[in-house]
Amino acid sequence: MRIATFTHEGRTRSGIVEADSVRPFPDGVGVLDLLRDDRLGEAESLAQDPVPLAEVRLCAPFEPPTVRDFAVFEEHVEGMRRGKDPSGTIPDAWYEAPAFYFTNPYAVVGPDDEVPVPPGCAVFDFELEVAAVIGRAGRDLTPEQAREHIAGYLIMNDWSARDLQVREMQVGLGPAKGKDTATTLGPWLVTADELEPYRDADGLLRLALTASVNGTVVGRDLLSNMSWTFEELVAYASRGTWVRPGDVLGSGTCGNGGCLAELWGVRGRQDPPPLRPGDVVELTVEGIGSIRNTVVAGVEQVPIPPARKRPRTRP
Template sequence: MKLCSFSVKNSYPFSETLGAFVDNQFVDLAASYRTYLRECTDVDQNRVFDIANTLIPNDMTKFLEGGTYSMEAAKKAVEFSKETSPSNDYEKIIYSNDEIKIHAPIKNPPTIRDFLSFEEHFRNSLNASISVDDSKDGTVSLGGTVPKVWYERPIYYKTVASTIIGTEEECVWPSYSKVRDYELEFACVIGKRAENVTASEASNYIAGFLIYNDFTARDTQLSEMEGRLGPAKGKDFCTAMGPYLVTVDEIENVYNLSMTARVNGEVWSQGSTSTMYRTFEDIIEYVSQSEPLVPGDILGSGTVGRGCGLELGKFLKDGDIIELEVEGLGVLRNQIRVNERG
């Protein structure tokens, strides 16, 4: 399934609902499941709303916490939507793209970890430099070679959930940064609690995958990381993800997907998930050591080789439209808007 979160345009009160993208339409999963319970089961009609809303809540993280029961209910809702009319005597089930606004599939993940899993990107970034101001001394570079520890264990940072945006939303760029960059990535989402699991069993804990873009204030990032910590303000202002959470059964081989970044329609970056140095299964094994991963946790792959402006020597401008596309996962589209006051 291609799971998503959407709201109906011009509806009041505003609310997001859990949906699925099916045959170029959007299915309201809870509404479809409620109608299924009414028409196809002998469930007490007074309990229909409670059952459906418990199994298919509006929040993706809570939905994932429902485990197999919630996932099976969603599948039944999708199947039923193909057999019934778009609306019925009870409520509307199916919406066209023009009728809805899609949001980030996961708004409040418990944690977000983003890894450094592509060796080419790391090497290129270490050799790149940028000007953080107009002075000669304002040039900053990480420098050096890939450290030994990178080959020994997964390296990652954590970021905040409060600045997540979805597709077709603006990335508001902070006034403290002048060097604006994108990151061509994808991510896995944890589907059930995982602690001390091995790589061989880790795939059982993945709910699905999505496209991930942790926009980077490159001047701020490189400057603050000279202090041996971070990134912090260089990353935390905005992370885009979506447009869907694509469940694992939809993808034949997640490690053989093409990746593309376009800026204003022009291809800037191309790569493949096949070039990851470590798999998500390896990453889950490492992170889950004496530390639980829980439903809704997001693990980013890191940037594919030549998947950002830092590696290419060119950056985003105010008004630019950046599209990230990963085969089978959709297209994540955002526009840059510079905030001159904050």
């Protein structure tokens, strides 16, 4: 199944996408409700008369309680490292476990929404990812157990203010405002069973990934180039804590042009240039669909003073 959230005739509803139409659920039944109540299997029986897909505007499928973002494509990490070090040497720690950070669930936008340039950003970028969505709570899961906890998948664009990110990561706390303005999720939630035919012998999903800017393809990769499976990511995320329905776990950016910064690291120059207002970024994932966002001007940043030198007096 493909389950979307959309606006139609002034109402926001969720429903099952079938070919060129969507069959709405009753008012008040959203994707997150089905996940939390473990009722995804009942979705078909809830769906009502179809509405033409051309008459609706797609929204983000749901508002996730948490968003974890991993970095599991070796080629991407190498390309990003080459922006700092021409050798592109990847730290040994990267190979030991699938690292992730938490990003802002309040910044989620829909598959066709406009995306503002973050305040103070002059080097704006996209990131092509696929994300798994948790459908059942669990903790300390094995990868084998984790498969039963994945409800489905969607496309994720982890928009990045590269200049802000580079500056703030010097503090050693990871990205913050560099990733805080927008994360696109969509175009809908594709249930896990739909993608099983794409699974390879290593348990990875062999899906073609394509990124384009203003109609020009800038990146192509395969999701199966991940160095860990989604089940392994879920197992690691659940170590010593809970994953719960609606949690989103991003794969991290794919390689071979999954973002502009990787290309800049490989080429040694900003080619293609950073995103500007008016640019259209389209990301397509085989078996899932496409998301298409237009970059627009953001607000002016509100100045914050630098740190104050304090005398370090004591009581």
